[in-house]
Amino acid sequence: MITEGSDSSFATQPAGVILALQRATHDTLRLLTARLAGENLSGSEINVLANLADGRVRSVGELAVDTGTKPTTLTSLLDRLASRGLLTRELDPADRRSFLLTLTAPGSRAARAARDVMDAIEAEALGSVSDAELAGFHAVVRALTAASQ
Amino acid sequence: MITEGSDSSFATQPAGVILALQRATHDTLRLLTARLAGENLSGSEINVLANLADGRVRSVGELAVDTGTKPTTLTSLLDRLASRGLLTRELDPADRRSFLLTLTAPGSRAARAARDVMDAIEAEALGSVSDAELAGFHAVVRALTAASQ
DNA sequence: TATTGTTATACTCTATAACTATA
């Protein structure tokens, strides 16, 4: 049920799907970095760590896909995280052109913190959103992501 | 119920709502700038123009809310758009601290082009998405945006 | 030849703090 949609206090809700997406991304990212101020992480660093938080070892290319960025964008960011001791880059024995990204113990802690804050924001925001609406959200986002490859 | 979540062809689909949001935003923005390469517009410029495309005259602060950014972020971007003749800043007679942003004729054309490409991407991507799913998407995005203010 | 990822390079994005003008 979208009761807020007809509330005049939301008169500036953007018309298009992509515009709404961009606004929500900016807004949540700002809240996220504010709540994680103690960790001293930028928005993109939070995005990267939260993706790695599942413990799955990834190559740079895979991480680029997961975050929606390019490997070249990640290089300096990964340099920074590595120099802070949050992750390591190891040559993939199976393909020595590729690096395997692994969180260190402090990195896992920071990634966990990022995911926890994300989860908390989602829980707060989506309290009155139904499972069906949430499924609809994922369907739309998945379709947009797939169409943009 | 999120049945698609268990589809192995979407194995890299991010778990969280916010992670999915970020990835979709990055991916769509990249496609958008690629398709609008002829206009020579950056992602944020496209975002701003597409918001202004409805013809509604806005203050800088209102535009910042609509785009999910801060006025300070918009200043140099608006400088650029104004220097290219795409919009004008006029003092608001009702509050002379504030500027009214108005698209010029070329600005309206560029904004229209941006909206058209956005609409086309949405139409292509969301062909098989139901109205109910789309409504769910908007409910989630609206809730996230509201919770992040 | 093609692919992975980095380096070099060039802009753009983003925000905080300090400021001006107006309310």
Next chain:
DNA sequence: TATAGTTATAGAGTATAACAATA
């Protein structure tokens, strides 16, 4: 005093092209 927006400043995000190493 408070608010709208800019300026100054600083750092992060983003990508293209060129490159080295590997496949």
